[in-house]
Amino acid sequence: xxxxxxxxxxxxxxxxxxxxxxxxxxxxxxxxxxxxxxxxxxxxxxxxxxxxxxxxxxxxxxxxxxxxxxxxxxxxxxxxxxxxxxxxxxxxxxxxxxxxxxxxxxxxxxxxxxxxxxxxxxxxxxxxxxxxxxxxxxxxxxxxxxxxxxxxxxxxxxxxxxxxxxxxxxxxxxxxxxxxxxxxxxxxxxxxxxxxxxxxxxxxxxxxxxxxxxxxxxxxxxxxxxxxxxxxxxxxxxxxxxxxxxxxxxxxxxxxxxxxxxxxxxxxxxxxxxxxxxxxxxxxxxxxxxxxxxxxxxxxxxxxxxxxx
Amino acid sequence: xxxxxxxxxxxxxxxxxxxxxxxxxxxxxxxxxxxxxxxxxxxxxxxxxxxxxxxxxxxxxxxxxxxxxxxxxxxxxxxxxxxxxxxxxxxxxxxxxxxxxxxxxxxxxxxxxxxxxxxxxxxxxxxxxxxxxxxxxxxxxxxxxxxxxxxxxxxxxxxxxxxxxxxxxxxxxxxxxxxxxxxxxxxxxxxxxxxxxxxxxxxxxxxxxxxxxxxxxxxxxxxxxxxxxxxxxxxxxxxxxxxxxxxxxxxxxxxxxxxxxxxxxxxxxxxxxxxxxxxx
Numbered sequence: 001x002x003x004x005x006x007x008x009x010x011x012x013x014x015x016x017x018x019x020x021x022x023x024x025x026x027x028x029x030x031x032x033x034x035x036x037x038x039x040x041x042x043x044x045x046x047x048x049x050x051x052x053x054x055x056x057x058x059x060x061x062x063x064x065x066x067x068x069x070x071x072x073x074x075x076x077x078x079x080x081x082x083x084x085x086x087x088x089x090x091x092x093x094x095x096x097x098x099x100x101x102x103x104x105x106x107x108x109x110x111x112x113x114x115x116x117x118x119x120x121x122x123x124x125x126x127x128x129x130x131x132x133x134x135x136x137x138x139x140x141x142x143x144x145x146x147x148x149x150x151x152x153x154x155x156x157x158x159x160x161x162x163x164x165x166x167x168x169x170x171x172x173x174x175x176x177x178x179x180x181x182x183x184x185x186x187x188x189x190x191x192x193x194x195x196x197x198x199x200x201x202x203x204x205x206x207x208x209x210x211x212x213x214x215x216x217x218x219x220x221x222x223x224x225x226x227x228x229x230x231x232x233x234x235x236x237x238x239x240x241x242x243x244x245x246x247x248x249x250x251x252x253x254x255x256x257x258x259x260x261x262x263x264x265x266x267x268x269x270x271x272x273x274x275x276x277x278x279x280x281x282x283x284x285x286x287x288x289x290x291x292x293x294x295x296x297x298x299x300x301x302x303x304x305x306x307x308x309x
Numbered sequence: 310x311x312x313x314x315x316x317x318x319x320x321x322x323x324x325x326x327x328x329x330x331x332x333x334x335x336x337x338x339x340x341x342x343x344x345x346x347x348x349x350x351x352x353x354x355x356x357x358x359x360x361x362x363x364x365x366x367x368x369x370x371x372x373x374x375x376x377x378x379x380x381x382x383x384x385x386x387x388x389x390x391x392x393x394x395x396x397x398x399x400x401x402x403x404x405x406x407x408x409x410x411x412x413x414x415x416x417x418x419x420x421x422x423x424x425x426x427x428x429x430x431x432x433x434x435x436x437x438x439x440x441x442x443x444x445x446x447x448x449x450x451x452x453x454x455x456x457x458x459x460x461x462x463x464x465x466x467x468x469x470x471x472x473x474x475x476x477x478x479x480x481x482x483x484x485x486x487x488x489x490x491x492x493x494x495x496x497x498x499x500x501x502x503x504x505x506x507x508x509x510x511x512x513x514x515x516x517x518x519x520x521x522x523x524x525x526x527x528x529x530x531x532x533x534x535x536x537x538x539x540x541x542x543x544x545x546x547x548x549x550x551x552x553x554x555x556x557x558x559x560x561x562x563x564x565x566x567x568x569x570x571x572x573x574x575x576x577x578x579x580x581x582x583x584x585x586x587x588x589x
Binding site: 007142145 | 427
């Protein structure tokens with residue numbers, strides 16, 4: 001992306017940040033007012049119960065003194081961007097990556113499950129797509145199910161898969177990976193089938209005039225032609241795989257990973273932990289997609305398809 | 310051993326029928342295209358039933374389809390209540406709110422070239438993020454009833470719909486816009502008569518992606534806290550009680566609801582964009 005494309009995007013991001021920063025004041029008004037009163041300040045409606053009748057905004061207008069304090073609560077309803085940034089900095093850079101309190105540690109737990117699952121799901125997806133393209137029976141029987149399965153909230157299966165595998169003694173990384181694999185599987189199948197079928201009649205005919213066999217047709221035409229489709233579905237698949245790994249950590253009371261951090265922050269009233277995990281997950285997703293985009297651009301450019309990317 | 314032989318026989322029978330049908334003369338007809346996947350599905354379910362019952366697999370690992378069906382039939386009131394709570398209240402409300410918000414922001418952004426350029430990459434980026442993670446935050450803010458689920462769903466469906474709508478509104482050629490100008494049409498007539506109809510295929514694309522997201526958001530958000538009704542609640546508590554047939558029954562409901570929701574959107578799309586090449 002060039003500089004010209006970045007400026008509008010940065011503007012939109014800063015508008016979002018500004019709205020967030022402003023929203024902190026009314027969102028935290030009640031908590032701050034209670035805290036300020038305990039610290040001896042006089043609040044305009046004295047009784048906390050009376051304050052509950054007010055919206056956050058009116059409360060702030062009546063007590064403008066609490067505005068700066070809304071940004072410094074230790075357990076805010078809505079942490080301000082700088083609080084989240086500080087929490088993230090501390091948990092990423094100042095803790096050893098092997099410590100349980102380090103976000104890097106939790107990121108790795110989730111990431112390893114995501115990547116393993118993504119690898120399994122992608123491999124199986126590509127294999128099934130090849131089968132579907134070359135076998136008419138498979139195409140007719142399996143393809144409708146692969147398409148339908150995309151309309152189904154497969155993620156609802158996550159808790160059950162974890163328990164099911166737990167019952168037969170499989171624990172740890174693999175159950176989460178299976179959910180990730182399952183989620184990244186279907187986009188890859190659908191995209192790869194489309195890609196392997198993308199060569200048109202003229203191109204297939206040309207290969208026939210070269211008397212190429214099915215094998216050569218696959219390696220020299222169909223597979224290269226499917227690359228743009230493959231990368232498009234890989235990008236969908238990797239973010240689905242990450243969501244799968246996170247959700248896979250929720251129902252089992254896992255102790256490590258982004259999902260576990262979100263749950264811990266939620267249950268022990270530590271909003272910063274939840275927010276840091278949320279942004280950690282977002283950054284991880286962004287990095288994964290960015291890496292795939294980079295590989296995509298390099299691959300397609302080497303293949304002479306750079307313009308279509 | 311017997312179980313595997315029978316399962317294998319079922320597989321061979323199903324596959325042989327499908328192979329005959331798929332390579333037969335009328336394999337592209339509509340009925341045959343519908344029958345083949347159904348036979349495939351029935352084959353899988355029959356193998357599942359045979360293997361699980363004959364090998365007496367513990368029902369806490371994998372219940373046989375027959376007991377799932379029985380559970381489904383006997384628990385219809387509970388399943389309906391869960392469906393109402395999660396799908397009708399949580400997912401639908403959120404979907405409608407997210408959709409309206411996305412359309413509104415898209416129309417606003419569309420008025421300025423600068424905003425469009427900014428919103429497209431940011432929106433596409435946000436659409437790839439694990440927004441489900443906001444669920445604990447919304448549950449904390451809005452309580453554990455369906456309102457918090459609707460909020461999660463609204464945020465989840467917002468970005469795909471926004472990005473597609475903004476992209477769709479750009480999808481008119483200079484020639485078409487010039488034509489409207491020669492008719493003396495201003496912004497609003499151009500919007501309603503040319504650009505919105507041209508954007509519809511894109512918008513429906515976003516709306517169809519969002520149907521699955523809406524269901525996922527509503528179900529997963531219930532894992533973070535819910536009243537004692539709802540599909541996500543039922544799934545997580547039934548898993549805790551090892552009542553896996555109930556979990557599967559809920560998953561059947563989720564699958565049916567997801568397909569129906571998607572089907573309805575696809576049907577509306579067909580009606581609204583009958584002129585588009587992809588529908589003819």
